[in-house]
Amino acid sequence: MLTNFYEQAEEMIRHTGDRITRGRVLVLGILLAEKKAISHHEIEEKLGDDSAINRVTLYRILEWLNKKDLAHKVISGDRKWRFRTNIYTGLHQHAHFKCSICAAVTCLSDVKAKYSSPLPPGYQSHEVELTVKGLCAECA
Amino acid sequence: MLTNFYEQAEEMIRHTGDRITRGRVLVLGILLAEKKAISHHEIEEKLGDDSAINRVTLYRILEWLNKKDLAHKVISGDRKWRFRTNIYTGLHQHAHFKCSICAAVTCLSDVKAKYSSPLPPGYQSHEVELTVKGLCAECA
DNA sequence: TATTTTGCGCAACTTAGTTGCATTTAATAT
DNA sequence: ATATTAAATGCAACTAAGTTGCGCAAAATA
Numbered sequence: 388m389l390t391n392f393y394e395q396a397e398e399m400i401r402h403t404g405d406r407i408t409r410g411r412v413l414v415l416g417i418l419l420a421e422k423k424a425i426s427h428h429e430i431e432e433k434l435g436d437d438s439a440i441n442r443v444t445l446y447r448i449l450e451w452l453n454k455k456d457l458a459h460k461v462i463s464g465d466r467k468w469r470f471r472t473n474i475y476t477g478l479h480q481h482a483h484f485k486c487s488i489c490a491a492v493t494c495l496s497d498v499k500a501k502y503s504s505p506l507p508p509g510y511q512s513h514e515v516e517l518t519v520k521g522l523c524a525e526c527a
Numbered sequence: 528m529l530t531n532f533y534e535q536a537e538e539m540i541r542h543t544g545d546r547i548t549r550g551r552v553l554v555l556g557i558l559l560a561e562k563k564a565i566s567h568h569e570i571e572e573k574l575g576d577d578s579a580i581n582r583v584t585l586y587r588i589l590e591w592l593n594k595k596d597l598a599h600k601v602i603s604g605d606r607k608w609r610f611r612t613n614i615y616t617g618l619h620q621h622a623h624f625k626c627s628i629c630a631a632v633t634c635l636s637d638v639k640a641k642y643s644s645p646l647p648p649g650y651q652s653h654e655v656e657l658t659v660k661g662l663c664a665e666c667a
Numbered sequence: 668t669a670t671t672t673t674g675c676g677c678a679a680c681t682t683a684g685t686t687g688c689a690t691t692t693a694a695t696a697t
Numbered sequence: 698a699t700a701t702t703a704a705a706t707g708c709a710a711c712t713a714a715g716t717t718g719c720g721c722a723a724a725a726t727a
Contacts, residue, residue: 406693408705427683441707446684448705466606466683466714546673546724567714581676586715591674606683606714 392419403455410440414448415457415472424461424469532559543595550580554588555597555612564601564609 396415400407417433418425425433427445434440440448449470452458461469536555540547557573558565565573567585574580580588589610592598601609 406704408693410706443685443708444706451705462602466608468606468683548674548724550675582714583677583716584675587674608714 392416395419399457403457405451405455410444410448411451413438413440414445415452418452418458418470418472421471424471426467426469428467430470532556535559539597543597545591545595550584550588551591553578553580554585555592558592558598558610558612561611564611566607566609568607570610 393412393416396412396419397407399415400411413434414430417430427442427449430445430449431439431442449458449460449468452470453460457472458470459473461471533552533556536552536559537547539555540551553574554570557570567582567589570585570589571579571582589598589600589608592610592612593600597612598610599613601611
């Protein structure tokens with residue numbers, strides 16, 4: 388059923404007006420099929436040997452997806468970036484859960500980030516990222 | 528006036544029961560003097576040539592400070608860790624501000640992180656980290 | 668002052684991400 | 698269908714951040 392995701396990916400890419408390339412379709416398809424944020428390395432693994440994409444190209448595809456708002460970068464503490472499509476999440480004010488054991492990052496789509504006090508004078512908020520750390524259901 | 532911070536640092540380190548070493552006092556002193564979270568590299572710069580500490584040792588000191596709850600790690604998107612003493616902030620539920628231009632990370636001590644909905648079933652929350660991204664007063 | 672345990676420095680390594688440039692390829696114009 | 702061209706890809710080499718193992722140095726204690 389991954390085919391559907393690839394078709395969906397192609398449609399989303401077409402919509403940007405930029406080129407529809409093998410790499411972009413493959414990567415976005417994988418991200419669409421995935422429910423959680425995954426790392427560069429995990430994407431490489433899912434691509435497999437036959438449909439392998441160059442390391443650098445993969446970085447550039449992810450960067451492009453991010454720029455086109457088709458995916459967003461999830462920041463975690465292990466100096467790895469993770470990516471996730473943002474078709475289901477609002478662009479701003481979404482929250483992430485990071486498991487302290489398995490390091491998996493999950494988007495908490497129902498959880499809205501809030502902060503109780505105003506920012507210091509002169510500061511401007513563009514985006515709020517909330518990370519809840521703890522144990523996921525698997526590791527608890 | 529930095530001397531005071533070093534004395535304070537020494538006292539805090541003594542309190543842990545572990546060894547009071549030159550490196551630990553220097554690094555914690557610098558962190559105490561600093562109001563915002565600073566990176567490994569910035570700490571090295573502040574140490575200067577005369578009181579230089581080995582790169583690896585500095586990592587290990589920061590790790591130790593973190594373990595002893597004398598400092599905490601601030602995660603940002605540039606794959607650099609930043610450290611800040613947590614004598615003034617509560618251990619949990621503190622928020623950070625990251626400037627999109629100068630990349631400076633500031634602790635927002637007055638801002639409490641909140642999330643509106645419960646976690647998925649089976650999940651356990653240990654720590655909540657909230658990062659507000661935008662422009663700081665300097666760069667706005 | 669000697670002993671022991673802990674922390675430090677060095678060198679070498681890993682992993683994640685970056686840059687420049689030559690080659691290929693998707694879109695388009697012919 | 699084919700040529701053109703701008704954009705995307707692949708390669709190689711690099712940087713920056715963080716890690717590991719081990720011998721040596723220095724705090725704490727006796």
